[in-house]
Amino acid sequence: MFVLRAEGVTKTLNEGGNSVTLVREIDLDIAPGEFVAITGPSGSGKSSLLYLLGLLDAPSAGRIWLDGVDTSPLDSGALAAVRLAKLGFVFQFHFLLPEFTAFENVMIPMRRLGALDGPTMRTRAGDLLAELDLTPEAGKRPGQLSGGQRQRVAIARALANDPRVILADEPTGNLDTTNARNVFEIFARLTGSGDRTVIVVTHDVDLAARAGRRVHVVDGRIAVA
Amino acid sequence: MRVLFDIALAHLANRKRQSVVSIGGVAMGVGFFIAMAAMMSGFQSYFIAKVIDVSPHVVMKDEFRRAPLQPINRTYPNAAVFLQGLRPLDELRGIREARATIEQIENMGGIAAAPTLRGPIILRYGSKDVSGTMVGIEPARERRVTNIESDMVTGKLEGLLSTANGIVLGAGLASKLGVGMNDTLSAISPAGIVLAMKVVGIFSTGVTTIDNFEAYSLLKKSQILQNRANVVNQLRMRLDDVKLARLTADALEARYGYRTESWEEANSNVLGIFVIQNAIMYSSVGAILVVAGFGIFNILSTVIYEKTRDIAILRSLGFSEGDVRRIFLTQGVIVGLLGTALGWVLGFALTELLASIKFNMEGFVKTEGFVLDRSFRHYWLVAIFALVISGLAAFLPARRAARLRPVDIIRGAA
Ligand SMILES: Nc1ncnc2c1ncn2[C@@H]1O[C@H](COP(=O)(O)OP(=O)(O)OP(=O)(O)O)[C@@H](O)[C@H]1O
Ligand SMILES: [Mg+2]
Numbered sequence: 001m002f003v004l005r006a007e008g009v010t011k012t013l014n015e016g017g018n019s020v021t022l023v024r025e026i027d028l029d030i031a032p033g034e035f036v037a038i039t040g041p042s043g044s045g046k047s048s049l050l051y052l053l054g055l056l057d058a059p060s061a062g063r064i065w066l067d068g069v070d071t072s073p074l075d076s077g078a079l080a081a082v083r084l085a086k087l088g089f090v091f092q093f094h095f096l097l098p099e100f101t102a103f104e105n106v107m108i109p110m111r112r113l114g115a116l117d118g119p120t121m122r123t124r125a126g127d128l129l130a131e132l133d134l135t136p137e138a139g140k141r142p143g144q145l146s147g148g149q150r151q152r153v154a155i156a157r158a159l160a161n162d163p164r165v166i167l168a169d170e171p172t173g174n175l176d177t178t179n180a181r182n183v184f185e186i187f188a189r190l191t192g193s194g195d196r197t198v199i200v201v202t203h204d205v206d207l208a209a210r211a212g213r214r215v216h217v218v219d220g221r222i223a224v225a
Numbered sequence: 226m227r228v229l230f231d232i233a234l235a236h237l238a239n240r241k242r243q244s245v246v247s248i249g250g251v252a253m254g255v256g257f258f259i260a261m262a263a264m265m266s267g268f269q270s271y272f273i274a275k276v277i278d279v280s281p282h283v284v285m286k287d288e289f290r291r292a293p294l295q296p297i298n299r300t301y302p303n304a305a306v307f308l309q310g311l312r313p314l315d316e317l318r319g320i321r322e323a324r325a326t327i328e329q330i331e332n333m334g335g336i337a338a339a340p341t342l343r344g345p346i347i348l349r350y351g352s353k354d355v356s357g358t359m360v361g362i363e364p365a366r367e368r369r370v371t372n373i374e375s376d377m378v379t380g381k382l383e384g385l386l387s388t389a390n391g392i393v394l395g396a397g398l399a400s401k402l403g404v405g406m407n408d409t410l411s412a413i414s415p416a417g418i419v420l421a422m423k424v425v426g427i428f429s430t431g432v433t434t435i436d437n438f439e440a441y442s443l444l445k446k447s448q449i450l451q452n453r454a455n456v457v458n459q460l461r462m463r464l465d466d467v468k469l470a471r472l473t474a475d476a477l478e479a480r481y482g483y484r485t486e487s488w489e490e491a492n493s494n495v496l497g498i499f500v501i502q503n504a505i506m507y508s509s510v511g512a513i514l515v516v517a518g519f520g521i522f523n524i525l526s527t528v529i530y531e532k533t534r535d536i537a538i539l540r541s542l543g544f545s546e547g548d549v550r551r552i553f554l555t556q557g558v559i560v561g562l563l564g565t566a567l568g569w570v571l572g573f574a575l576t577e578l579l580a581s582i583k584f585n586m587e588g589f590v591k592t593e594g595f596v597l598d599r600s601f602r603h604y605w606l607v608a609i610f611a612l613v614i615s616g617l618a619a620f621l622p623a624r625r626a627a628r629l630r631p632v633d634i635i636r637g638a639a
Contacts, residue, residue: 047636051632051635054541056540056631056632056635057630057632076546077545077546077547080540080543080544080545080548081543083541083542084542084543085543087543089542091541095534095537095538095541096538097232097235097538097539098535099235099236099238099239100235108228108232108542109542109543111227111228112226112542112543112544112548113543114226157542161543169635
């Protein structure tokens with residue numbers, strides 16, 4: 001049983017007549033509870049692969065299954081709904097909504113999903129922030145937070161709808177060693193319970209070593225699985 | 226959805242000054258529309274009410290819409306030779322069998338009719354000559370057809386009956402001549418007849434064309450003055466239901482052949498001006514709102530440009546293209562709604578301001594200030610228009626925002 005499965009996934013861009021292939025014929029199975037690190041040289045197609053696995057971009061060929069469902073026939077609206085309920089993203093830059101406080105940023109995916117009532121959502125947001133040691137920062141806007149704090153708020157927000165898979169693109173790229181290690185510990189903790197899956201793109205070999213599994217991408221292909 | 230609304234609001238709050246300017250633009254358009262519509266529509270309905278009140282609803286004239294066929298043409302309808310310089314036969318003008326016609330018309334029900342003889346005259350008082358129109362009436366019948374009696378400033382319509390050669394003048398005409406009650410002036414007709422007439426009344430209807438040009442005398446005196454014994458050249462009619470004027474006029478014209486005009490046709494020049502007036506108002510106020518629409522377009526384009534990153538975040542969180550579109554459309558609608566609300570207040574204030582201005586004006590009708598139509602219909606009309614404009618102005622930027630591909634943005638930012 002796999003939570004995420006890629007089969008022959010290829011992404012080709014056509015720009016002004018010449019086509020660029022970012023990702024070639026990727027086959028990948030990821031089981032629930034796995035902590036996967038995607039590594040590879042710059043420009044090898046790690047980010048592109050992550051966007052495809054996260055249903056943010058559509059493959060030119062191949063299929064991606066999430067939770068046993070083939071996502072290739074889904075339209076943009078249905079894919080958004082899947083992202084909302086089952087996936088959580090963390091990017092290198094903090095990517096929080098600047099007008100909203102840390103607490104409100106965590107609330108936004110829950111409010112959009114609308115699965116919980118107001119008090120439950122607020123309790124959950126508070127719990128998530130507490131879990132990431134952010135309780136004192138709950139009422140602050142992103143501009144008032146440090147880089148590490150912002151990244152942890154982004155992780156809390158990615159966790160808001162209790163997703164099946166967390167996808168992170170160089171989440172520690174902007175952080176110092178301590179904060180970076182901290183983020184990786186959080187990921188390790190999340191996957192520890194055995195149900196939640198984390199896929200992290202990183203070029204930090206030390207950190208990648210902490211992941212349960214490494215996928216090395218070279219030139220758009222998986223080199224060592 | 227509340228969360229979409231909150232995001233929309235946060236975006237607008239982020240650009241406070243631009244939002245306020247956009248809202249102000251919509252408010253101006255809405256406010257001016259309400260005030261101008263109150264003024265225009267107020268004046269127009271006042272004019273129409275006046276005209277309906279003062280003048281007959283339908284007038285039958287001793288004219289024909291098309292020149293009658295000449296005997297030569299009637300005899301040879303498909304003649305190969307065309308005669309030029311054909312002069313029509315002299316005809317005795319006037320409505321034939323006017324009395325019988327009046328009786329027939331009144332028997333139709335819902336119509337009161339009165340015979341008149343209208344003709345040009347010159348009134349002379351001292352050294353002043355003023356041209357006008359003499360309307361010969363039968364007071365008993367006339368009062369069922371027009372409200373001239375209630376518009377008398379001095380004197381009475383009955384005065385015509387009790388004085389040998391009585392004349393009732395419009396206030397404007399009287400002041401041009403410089404005559405007052407009981408003065409005697411000379412009336413000179415194109416037929417060359419001169420009558421000394423005594424002023425027995427002055428009226429003021431408020432309709433300038435009547436007050437400045439019309440004089441009334443007994444039908445008999447007019448016939449003498451114009452040297453047209455027993456001739457009646459107009460039948461003036463009043464309907465119980467003024468809305469039937471056009472239909473009635475058409476029916477009577479079809480039946481009797483004489484040109485018969487409803488009040489709309491008689492005042493078609495003024496009503497035509499109203500149409501142009503309205504077109505000018507709607508297009509100029511519409512232009513303000515269109516400019517306001519550009520303001521909305523502008524602010525949304527700016528917001529979207531600044532917020533591409535946020536759009537990508539929202540999309541990665543699982544917001545759909547439709548959600549993004551709705552967020553920006555909502556911003557347009559918020560600006561439209563706030564602008565409309567503010568514009569209603571502004572429009573109300575402007576209308577009250579106009580109402581407080583007092584002046585004397587003599588246009589088509591005489592007024593002592595703006596006649597205002599404070600109908601709530603204008604408020605709704607402009608609100609709908611403003612919201613449609615706001616929605617359209619927001620639509621293009623919103624669609625562009627929805628079409629942004631999150632991957633491109635995230636790549637660009639990373
Ligand atoms: N829009 C685009 N048009 C053309 N080429 C592109 C486009 N986007 C990405 N690429 C190319 O695709 C390749 C893969 O890009 P990708 O961002 O996935 O690499 P990456 O492994 O994440 O690199 P990095 O470690 O530097 O982030 C790169 O060579 C990049 O130049
Ligand atoms: Mg990358």
